[in-house]
Amino acid sequence: MDRRRLDPVPLVAGLGIAAFGAILLLDQLDVLDLRFAALGPLACAVLGAILLATGLARRD
């Protein structure tokens, strides 16, 4: 059976970026108030998840 192997790096990165964009959108719509205190951890979480997925993918 020819099944394409799931690449975790774009999956994690894409979901992280989409979530980041959703928060930006909510901030623009005044649903929430994005501050640096939240942006910093949020950006670190997205970048960290991408790097972690990259490292784990290389280990595999």
Added chain:
Amino acid sequence: MESRDQDPAAPQAGEPPGEPPTPEPPATEPPTTEPPATERPTTAAPATEAPAGGAPPHEPPAGDPPPTGAASTGGAADAPRRLYRSRDDRMVAGVCGGLARYFGIDPVIVRVAAVALVFAGGAGLLAYLAAWLLVPDEAAAAGRGPGRTATVAGAVLLVFAVTTIVPFWGGPFGGNWGGPFAGLLCLALLGLGVWWLASGEHPAGSARDVLRRAGLGLAILALCGILAVGAAWATAVGGGTVVAVVVIVAGVWVAAGAVLGGTRWLILPALALALPAGVVSAANIDVDGGIGDRQYRPAAATAVHPVYRLGVGRLVVDLRNADLGAGDRRIDLKLGIGEAVVAVDPGVCVTTHARIGAGEVGVFDRTSGGIDVDWQDDRTALSRTPRVVIDANIGVGALRVTQDDPQAVSGHDFGTTAADGGNDACVGGRNG
């Protein structure tokens, strides 16, 4: 398994067909398991130097670092253990994986210690970079790593990068002796790093291949720079909703590439789009008011505007000659990036509310700074005394309320000056 794991089979292929395997080599040949001391292969010996008889299948292939405790087997007992950067167990350059294998401990322990040392004055980072440069790569030792050209080019680029950056730190090796040539090399190094991040490929091969990848990396970097500036500007001028939607679409596209493939290159541009837009949103930067320096010096109370707005620059509202009557006068200041200065007469009580994404607030002798600054200084005016209520919203920059000449006040000039008497016109005075 990788090709090097099949090396033990290779010598057998060279044996005459039909000939049974020889358990013991002829006396004239060097022994396969115990070579002479002068020719005893170290763990760094390349695979091509393996004895003709081949190693037994249970032995690690030549070039591999010995496993923990390997020194207790056969002739390897006297061979010094060699430290290599791990090829198979690596997150960045395989330094922690190599150390863990060398000491026979869990790599996670070494990685946690390394990360902890990074926050201890950056010692871990320097040690890691030094090990990256000095400790040989496991694969390179086995003769299957990047070519010598790439290694030498990388070392030269790193040296020039350090010598270019160090002068900015004012370190002991100061002096811009690297010149523009070093700047170009740093750009090439940056391009290689970006290419490595974007593609996951290491800069191996001929110098031409390395330069080509450096160029592609720089092209991605340039694209990211354009996207970053564009996203930040679009968000600052009110197009943040569109940018957010584009970021979501890019994220979904990248995620779809997990199955469809071919979207890894989009990760960096999408991040370059998202992060600056996030910074502008968090700082609440709005550059609608234009760019430049604006000075307002109302000569009467009726000339005082309720709102003063500026996108980028220095905004000065000098109320010292406005002859404000008793009662409240509300002023809204909206500044994207820059400095706002409000000058008042000593007989005016000032109440200040300010929200600053990143920067400082200085109201007479009181100051505060940092990121996400929320300033609340509510005051009650003395009877028959004018009160100015300032509500400032600044993205990145500073707010200064003073009794000095605004021309003599700069963003770095916080604190009480000779002419700044403080909020003496309020109940409780400056300490109220």
